[in-house]
Amino acid sequence: MDVNSNKGHYALPNEAKLTMPRHEVGESRQKAKRQNQRFFLTTLLARLFVIACTAGLTVYGAKEMYDVLNTNQITSLQWLFLGLFCVNFSWISYAFSQATLGLVFKLSPFHWRRKEQEPEGVTAILLPVYNEDPVRIRASIEAMHDDLVEKAPGKFAFFILSDTNRSESSIKEKQTFYPILNHDESACPIYYRRRLNNAERKAGNISEWVTRFGADYECMIVLDADSLMSAECLQSLSRRMAAEPTLGLIQTLPTLIRADTLYGRIQQFANQCFGPIYAAGLTTWHGNASNFWGHNAIIRTRAFAESCGLPLLPGEAPFGGHVLSHDFIEAALLRRAGWGVRFDTDLQASYEEAPPSLIDVMVRDRRWCQGNLQHKAFLPAKGLHFASRMHLLTGIFAYFSAVFWFSLIAVGFALAVQAHFVRPEYFNNLSLFPNWPVFDFEKARSLFIVSMGLVLAPKIYGWISGMVHLKQCFKFGGPIMLTLDTLLEIIISALYAPILMFSQFLVVMDILKGRDSGWAPQSRDDGANSWGETARAHSYHTVFGLVLGASALYLSPQLFYWSLPITFGLVFSIPLSWLSGGAKRGNLLSKLGLLKGPEERKPTPIVKRLEQKIAELASLEDNLLQPEEAHALEAYLNDVQFYHWHLAQLPEEEDTSFNRDRICAAWQIENSESLDELLTHLSEKECLMILKNRSLFMALQKFFHMSDEGQKQAYA
DSSP, X not given: XXXXXXXXXXXXXXXXXXXXXXXOSSOOOOOOOOOOOTTHHHHHHHHHHHHHHXXXXXXXXXXXXXXXXXXXXOOHHHHHHHHHHHHHHHHHHHHHHHHHHHHHHHHOSOOOOOOOOOOSSOEEEEEEESSOOHHHHHHHHHXXXXXXXXXXXXXXXXXXXXXXXXXHHHHHHHHHHGGGSSSOTTTOOEEEEEOSOOTTHHHHHHHHHHHHHGGGOSEEEEOOTTOEEOHHHHHHHHHHHHHOTTEEEEEEOOEEXXXXXXXXXXXXXXXXXXXXXXHHHHHHHHTTBOOOOSSSEEEXXXXXXXXXXXXXXXXSTTTSBSOSSHHHHHHHHHHHTTOEEEEXXXXXXXXXXXXXXXXXXXXXXXXXXXXXXXXXXXTTOTTOOHHHHHHHHHHHHHHHHHHHHXXXXXXXXXXXXXXXXXXXXXXXXXXXXXXXXXXXHHXXXXXXXXXXXXXXXXXHHHHHHHHHSHHHHHHTTSHHHHHHHHHHHHHHHHHHHHHHHHHHHHHHHXXXXXXXXXXXXXXXXXXXXXXXXHHHHTHHHHXXXXXXXXXXXXXXXXXXXXXXXXXXXXXXXXXXXXXXXXXXXXXXHHHTTOSOOHHHHSOOHHHHHHHHHHHHTHHHHHHSOOTTTSOTTHHHHTOHHHHHHXXXXXXXXXXXXXXXXXXXXXXXXXXXXSHXXXXXXXXHHHHHHHHHOHHHHHHGGGGOOOSSHHHHHHHO
């Protein structure tokens, strides 16, 4: 069957190609395009504030710690402790300065309005998929699609870009999507493409679309598999890009929704209450050199094509090869090419979902950490903007801070061991006066309080902002509920913080040993893990916590109490992690009215529409072919229309190079007497080869079992 003879079955529009050259790590910066300068002075002052505040607090912390450690002679181990403390203190000071800046602008009565104008042409909405639940994705697409057909017909087009590489998952995906494809091209078409070669992962998935179809679309809105955006938000993004022709990218602030586990609810509340404060600080000092988080953002397609062909890094994974965390680099390359990159925090109804459990966060961190550490190759690169280097450095330190945190604890305990076992030399100099060891506990306590204040400030700022803005306050349930939820979030997050920090330390060490994380799909279920799975995931945390706590108690009761904020969470990491996942446990909080954000108390129309679509499609899940019931290939052989639809997607030209799996699959199809015989011996790789090879897929027709003559004619 010729693809062109069956256009109604073809899931993609005509190709409109763009070239996307691959760039080098270091290239000359191009002259910046004329940006909107209305807020230049504000951006400059904000950057100076962040630098001055971070530097000033770091100097203060260094001086105070020096006074705490000051004896007549500071030892080399104490100097090391002081240096590690300064690094950690500068990190929390940096976060504090941005949050403080955000609070100032959140409380300011002056708010600028972004320019908008109606764009010409159609904006593409790209939804990359990788072994995800297709029913949940279809619900999101239908919710957004229906919203756009009502409010902006003819302005948008969806592209489902699949990188799914499991045979059963890919067939289930196609079964789910093909009924909604390509039906209303004049209003808001939905297209589908499954990539046969998964080179460069998500970055390669997007760039492949750009090179094949990008010329027909001025802008593309990139979503994640769990993203959701209202028609108003999608329209505002496209209008703002049309009004600012020198902008290359606008990033929105996604709001977390639909969390039904303990850990998910903590993230969701923090995102909705504290996140806007921190985001306001970021957007103020970023200016037109902001960052990209990989989704819920709009990108100028030609700017992306000319600027963001990612370089190949020298060496092997984990540090060499393809760029794993592509989003930070793409933002940096856009800025290097002169395009503006902006973070618009005022846009509403941009949503995503959070990992459901602590273990799921740890799995995601493994991939993110490797990608961020890869960015060290770009830090000294020629031509990058100052702000872009700061984004890369911040991303690296977000994980390397765990190493400095662990080192600080290790050196601190070494000092305690030294003080316990090594006899001090009071007369080590030729003097009549002894060198008494001095440790200023009052200064130490004051510095600890200041440090905790800096850490907790963004949360307190979020609470203050909520209490001041009464309308927002009552969206969280009123002043009492907002206060209770803030305290509960602080307590629970404090328990999980040392577990995450130690996990990130282990991850960084693992990557430094040269181990590649691979490419695993993100969990979208409720994260309910068994006790056995949880115990295996947190055995190191528990042992480390027990050793740390026992050592502290042996050395000094005071040291034991000082270390409790760290050791308690580590010792009880297994039950804490088990509690973090599971909808039944998480929804108990909801029944008590705790940790319920605005989007749960009063959902917006697009969230309500999503929930309605999920309920409507619940029966579809039961009708899809289940792996335990039958082989995935049978879905095609039991449905004439589905078979021809899949055949229409396969390319006419086939790869004729030697491939063992293709040869074995062809031999088995030819020599199997029945479908059952074929499916019994077919491997996963051979099945995938049949699904992407036109001649092999057509050869399956010998196994059709028809119930009537009409179906036989349909297959003929």
